[in-house]
Amino acid sequence: MSVSESITMEENGSKGRYLYRADGHEAEMTFSRVGTSQIIIDHTGVPDAFRGQGVGVAxxxxxxxxxxxKGIRIRPLCPFANAQFRRHPEWADVLAR
Incomplete structure (x- = not known):
């Protein structure tokens, strides 16, 4: 199974996170909902065991x-996520301005 196929999403009210787990390690990207039309990505954490494997980008x-x-927008406050949006102009359709 690929990294992208192994990512799960958890939500609890207005907070949530995307997770990737393998070999006893966990990478996550956390977000907060802003109403029904936007999320704010506020943190991406990738352990050293996953570095260089594209887990953060996934x-x-x-x-x-x-x-x-879902027809929503993303505000990438996390520096890593923000950098990825700059590297991927094809994602502009979901970028909150």
């Missing part, structure tokens, strides 16, 4: 895919 990509499917 977490942001999954959020982008979900945002498109």
């Amino acid at each position: 977490l942001v990509t999954r959020a982008v895919e979900d945002a498109r499917a």
Whole structure:
């Protein structure tokens, strides 16, 4: 199973996170909901065991895919997620301005 296929999403009220777990390690990207039309990505944490494997990008990509499917926008306050949005202009359709 690929990294992207192994990512899960958890939500609890206005807070949530995308998770990737493998070999006893966990990477996460946390977000907060702003009403029904926007999420704020506020943190991405990838342990050293996953560095260089594209796990962080896969977490942001999954959020982008979900945002498109739900018709919502993303405000990437997390520096990593913000950098990924700058590197991926094709994600502009879900970027909150």
